[in-house]
Amino acid sequence: MSLGRFSRLSMMTGRNVQAAVNMTTGVLKYSTLQGSSSKLAGKVAIVTASTDGIGFAIARRLLKDGASVVVSSRKQQNVDDAVMKLQTEGLKAVSGIVCHVGKKDDRTKLFDEAVNKFGGLDILISNAAANPAVGAVLDCDEDAWDKIFDINVKSAFLLSKEALPLLRKRGGGSIVYVASIAGLQPFPVLGAYSVSKTALLGLTKAAAQSLATENIRVNCLAPGIIKTRFAQAITDPDASRDIALQSIPMQRFGVPDEMGGVVAFLCSEDAAYITGETIVASGGMQSRL
Numbered sequence: 001m002s003l004g005r006f007s008r009l010s011m012m013t014g015r016n017v018q019a020a021v022n023m024t025t026g027v028l029k030y031s032t033l034q035g036s037s038s039k040l041a042g043k044v045a046i047v048t049a050s051t052d053g054i055g056f057a058i059a060r061r062l063l064k065d066g067a068s069v070v071v072s073s074r075k076q077q078n079v080d081d082a083v084m085k086l087q088t089e090g091l092k093a094v095s096g097i098v099c100h101v102g103k104k105d106d107r108t109k110l111f112d113e114a115v116n117k118f119g120g121l122d123i124l125i126s127n128a129a130a131n132p133a134v135g136a137v138l139d140c141d142e143d144a145w146d147k148i149f150d151i152n153v154k155s156a157f158l159l160s161k162e163a164l165p166l167l168r169k170r171g172g173g174s175i176v177y178v179a180s181i182a183g184l185q186p187f188p189v190l191g192a193y194s195v196s197k198t199a200l201l202g203l204t205k206a207a208a209q210s211l212a213t214e215n216i217r218v219n220c221l222a223p224g225i226i227k228t229r230f231a232q233a234i235t236d237p238d239a240s241r242d243i244a245l246q247s248i249p250m251q252r253f254g255v256p257d258e259m260g261g262v263v264a265f266l267c268s269e270d271a272a273y274i275t276g277e278t279i280v281a282s283g284g285m286q287s288r289l
């Protein structure tokens with residue numbers, strides 16, 4: 001039967017299921033969206049900076065696994081485009097709102113969106129990051145240092161704090177910080193950024209300890225070099241690409257979907273006994289602290 005004879009209906013019984021009806025026979029045929037499961041069915045997630053790159057891939061994977069997801073970033077147009085793109089893929093349980101993670105009002109609206117659209121919150125993914133300074137850590141000027149720590153660390157801390165009442169209401173939940181392999185082994189040219197990511201490893205452990213008895217798990221993803229706009233300066237020019245590839249045993253850069261899979265695992269029941277951990281996904285790049 002050719003697909004052309006079917007009209008596609010999305011969202012029949014769940015977010016992971018595509019339904020197609022044969023217009024001649026009226027017979028309904030269901031198929032599961034590629035790479036999807038229902039491991040996160042009934043869960044509500046917020047992903048910051050999720051209209052592009054790793055954040056978008058995380059949002060898409062959580063949706064495919066059955067969660068309802070609020071996507072966000074600083075520009076309304078990017079939010080609208082991301083929501084449209086996901087809905088076009090049949091992932092209808094998505095909502096979007098502008099959120100600059102450094103602005104309290106925006107964070108409040110982000111949480112309100114999850115509550116108003118989907119009834120609560122189970123999963124917080126803190127993914128936003130800024131890096132206005134390139135160079136050795138002690139060459140970083142104060143303004144750049146403050147911006148890096150405001151966005152990469154303080155916002156992750158505040159988002160977690162503000163999410164707690166909602167997670168507690170649901171009897172538990174999952175928080176995942178997106179750090180970097182540079183947080184374990186500083187990149188010389190990303191000095192201050194690397195230190196900010198090291199702080200997230202500490203926040204993961206400290207928050208996980210204090211929330212462990214409340215069924216709220218806190219974990220961290222440390223990506224290696226992943227092909228996104230953020231990493232273009234490394235992955236695009238021939239010279240830097242070749243040098244970077246030499247440091248990766250798998251001899252290739254990661255792709256955002258590979259990060260989405262790790263985060264979805266950390267948020268799922270498969271990771272029910274995992275908290276306070278950082279998972280490095282780097283193609284084997286050396287990582288130590």
Ligand SMILES: NC(=O)c1ccc[n+]([C@@H]2O[C@H](COP(=O)([O-])OP(=O)(O)OC[C@H]3O[C@@H](n4cnc5c(N)ncnc54)[C@H](O)[C@@H]3O)[C@@H](O)[C@H]2O)c1
Nearest residue numbers: 049053054100101127128129180223224225226228230231
């Ligand atoms: N791409 C890589 O190689 C790589 C490696 C390790 C870690 N990471 C981390 O992964 C995460 C996602 O990065 P990416 O590679 O997808 O690049 P990206 O540029 O798509 O993601 C970073 C996002 O953060 C957003 N952002 C910056 N300031 C913000 C603010 N105040 N409020 C809301 N959003 C803000 C940016 O607009 C951008 O969309 C980041 O935390 C980054 O540090 C990326």
